[in-house]
Amino acid sequence: MSAALVWFRRDLRMADNYALVRAATESSTTYGVFVLDPVVLKSAGELRLRYLLSALFDLDEQMGGRLNILYGDPSKEVTNLCEVVGAERVYISSDVSRYSKWRDSRTRDALNERSVSLEVCDYPTTFEPRSIHKGDGTPYQVFTPYLRAWTAKVPEVRSAPKVSVKWEYVPSQRSFPSKLNALAPYETGGERKELEKLDTFVQSTLSRYESERDFPAKFATSKLSAALHFGVIHPRTIVSKLDVQAHKRFLSELCWRDFFAETLEHHPDSSWKNLNGAFDALEVLPASGSANFEAWKSGMTGYPIVDAGMRQLLREGYIHNRVRMIVASFLVKDLHIHWNEGAKYFFECLIDGDVASNSHGWQWVAGTGRDAAPYYRIFNPTTQGKRFDPNGEYVKRYVEELQSVPEEFVHEPWLYVDFEGLGYPFPIVDHQLERIEALRRLESMKRDAL
Numbered sequence: 001m002s003a004a005l006v007w008f009r010r011d012l013r014m015a016d017n018y019a020l021v022r023a024a025t026e027s028s029t030t031y032g033v034f035v036l037d038p039v040v041l042k043s044a045g046e047l048r049l050r051y052l053l054s055a056l057f058d059l060d061e062q063m064g065g066r067l068n069i070l071y072g073d074p075s076k077e078v079t080n081l082c083e084v085v086g087a088e089r090v091y092i093s094s095d096v097s098r099y100s101k102w103r104d105s106r107t108r109d110a111l112n113e114r115s116v117s118l119e120v121c122d123y124p125t126t127f128e129p130r131s132i133h134k135g136d137g138t139p140y141q142v143f144t145p146y147l148r149a150w151t152a153k154v155p156e157v158r159s160a161p162k163v164s165v166k167w168e169y170v171p172s173q174r175s176f177p178s179k180l181n182a183l184a185p186y187e188t189g190g191e192r193k194e195l196e197k198l199d200t201f202v203q204s205t206l207s208r209y210e211s212e213r214d215f216p217a218k219f220a221t222s223k224l225s226a227a228l229h230f231g232v233i234h235p236r237t238i239v240s241k242l243d244v245q246a247h248k249r250f251l252s253e254l255c256w257r258d259f260f261a262e263t264l265e266h267h268p269d270s271s272w273k274n275l276n277g278a279f280d281a282l283e284v285l286p287a288s289g290s291a292n293f294e295a296w297k298s299g300m301t302g303y304p305i306v307d308a309g310m311r312q313l314l315r316e317g318y319i320h321n322r323v324r325m326i327v328a329s330f331l332v333k334d335l336h337i338h339w340n341e342g343a344k345y346f347f348e349c350l351i352d353g354d355v356a357s358n359s360h361g362w363q364w365v366a367g368t369g370r371d372a373a374p375y376y377r378i379f380n381p382t383t384q385g386k387r388f389d390p391n392g393e394y395v396k397r398y399v400e401e402l403q404s405v406p407e408e409f410v411h412e413p414w415l416y417v418d419f420e421g422l423g424y425p426f427p428i429v430d431h432q433l434e435r436i437e438a439l440r441r442l443e444s445m446k447r448d449a450l
């Protein structure tokens, strides 16, 4: 038995963590480390950083204040720490993004030069990436057959057993960049609070999930996306509380998360490039310098459901899934701006910002993916608003200018007799005209492709 590190990354938890199981059974002395990577910090907005802090502090507390938190290039920091403490192995959970794979391969090379091994013990998805595939070994390209195969494996899910690790600590090894020092941790983040949230959701909300999940005013979804993104909770922990038949719909949403991670695993460029290359020829408008893009970002498009969603994003670092689809469709099909501009902005602002779910969520809406999501499906923001927020409760929660507008005008305030006095913008584009324009662009792209 010898010294080892557990290098935490997107697995900021004590429970259901196979990296900890390996450390507890194979090492006499274990150090836990998290490296604040300037590359990752640069792309994260304030709310996501605050969530990260809450998750790190909770982990640290559970480790008796013994988490080594470093700042810098992870390959150098982890290798140095191994030298300082004489560790022979580093245990990690894998990740699927191109950057994380590059980082891990550099770190593995640096460690191997010093005869230290990097051991992959876990993964952030319900099942290990590449473990679900077609009979001929090739990956599924579309969701429905993937879901079928995924669901059949649910009974095989085995959470990691609880282990007790005696953590060691190197007092000189803690450094925080000033950018983080100035931030307060997010109030409800971290493993222990998120596990409580999971229990409350399963006991009180899950039974109405299927019927109410599409209504953004109803608080009918789990809001566990940030916990899943940071690995504060592993999806195995959630799946093992569910019933395959009774909770089919919720399971299928967790499956989307795995499917998108699997897609990224096989198509590393898909975080910014069209999965369907034919769409590279689609005419788009530039985001830079566009007043429409700025109006979209700040929630001033004049379409209430779009503006409520974009203001929820700014205020909470979160948007309800139905509304994510509506605002994304508006950017791509009404404003004709490339989906990756929207994805970049989402990624910056969302606490749950996740390369795989975000980029592929955008590709799904834009219709540029491999799945059966036709480009012609164009969300009408007014009818979507009326259908999924019938009394305007969600809109009024975020769009203050519309508080006094009677229900029947909430989604079409320009028809309200006192519209001029509201201080709310007139729609920046005419949806009916832009719908026709989106279809014209599609036809032109198809003609060019022939």
Ligand SMILES: Cc1cc2nc3c(=O)[nH]c(=O)nc-3n(C[C@H](O)[C@H](O)[C@H](O)COP(=O)(O)OP(=O)(O)OC[C@H]3O[C@@H](n4cnc5c(N)ncnc54)[C@H](O)[C@@H]3O)c2cc1C
Binding pocket: 213, 221, 222, 223, 224, 225, 226, 228, 229, 253, 254, 255, 256, 257, 258, 260, 319, 320, 321, 322, 324, 325, 328, 346, 350, 352, 353, 354, 355, 357, 358, 359, 361, 362, 365
């Ligand atoms: C344009 C767009 C961008 C998105 N960007 C992200 C992102 O950056 N990070 C992210 O976690 N999700 C993203 N999603 C998916 C989804 O909107 C969120 O996961 C969901 O709204 C989170 O709320 P919840 O935890 O209450 O979800 P619930 O409905 O309670 O679902 C449970 C969990 O299943 C997963 N999930 C649910 N729906 C999806 C989905 N459509 N795709 C992938 N996973 C799903 C999430 O991990 C979620 O926490 C995006 C969707 C769209 C349309």
